[in-house]
Amino acid sequence: MSTSRSVYRIASVIGGSSPDEYALGLAFEVGGIVASKGYVLLCGGLGGVMEAACKGAKAKGGLTIGILPQKEKGFANPYVDIAIPTGIGYARNAIVAYSGDVVIALPGSYGTLSEIGFALSEARRVIGIKTWDIPGIEKIDSPSELWDLL
Numbered sequence: 315m316s317t318s319r320s321v322y323r324i325a326s327v328i329g330g331s332s333p334d335e336y337a338l339g340l341a342f343e344v345g346g347i348v349a350s351k352g353y354v355l356l357c358g359g360l361g362g363v364m365e366a367a368c369k370g371a372k373a374k375g376g377l378t379i380g381i382l383p384q385k386e387k388g389f390a391n392p393y394v395d396i397a398i399p400t401g402i403g404y405a406r407n408a409i410v411a412y413s414g415d416v417v418i419a420l421p422g423s424y425g426t427l428s429e430i431g432f433a434l435s436e437a438r439r440v441i442g443i444k445t446w447d448i449p450g451i452e453k454i455d456s457p458s459e460l461w462d463l464l
Contacts, residue, residue, distance in 0.1 A: 329363025349376025
């Protein structure tokens with residue numbers, strides 16, 4: 315018996331929860347590009363870069379998933395379509411990193427660094443814009459460069 319199912323391409327967008335306005339603008343633009351290129355946007359589901367990226371994806375008609383550190387869906391930002399509460403705190407960073415077909419890293423702190431580390435340890439493709447300077451990250455200067463990379 316043959317079954318047919320749709321397989322979605324997923325872009326994990328990672329970055330800080332307390333970013334500056336520049337990083338928020340990057341995240342919004344990245345979210346829009348991710349959606350326009352037909353990817354589902356997956357992130358940590360909370361505020362900051364995560365919320366701005368989800369908002370950008372929704373503005374382009376995209377689907378968003380938030381992998382929450384808490385046990386309740388209510389913590390998700392308002393632009394998350396599918397909230398997945400885990401109750402595992404920062405350990406959820408591994409899920410975010412491993413679930414993406416590509417990981418797009420934006421400015422962030424140690425949580426972002428951990429997600430980059432998880433992604434690189436599993437040979438995930440990591441594209442970075444103004445993020446940590448680590449070997450293995452494909453560094454680009456602006457979100458517009460994503461068009462040719464996704």
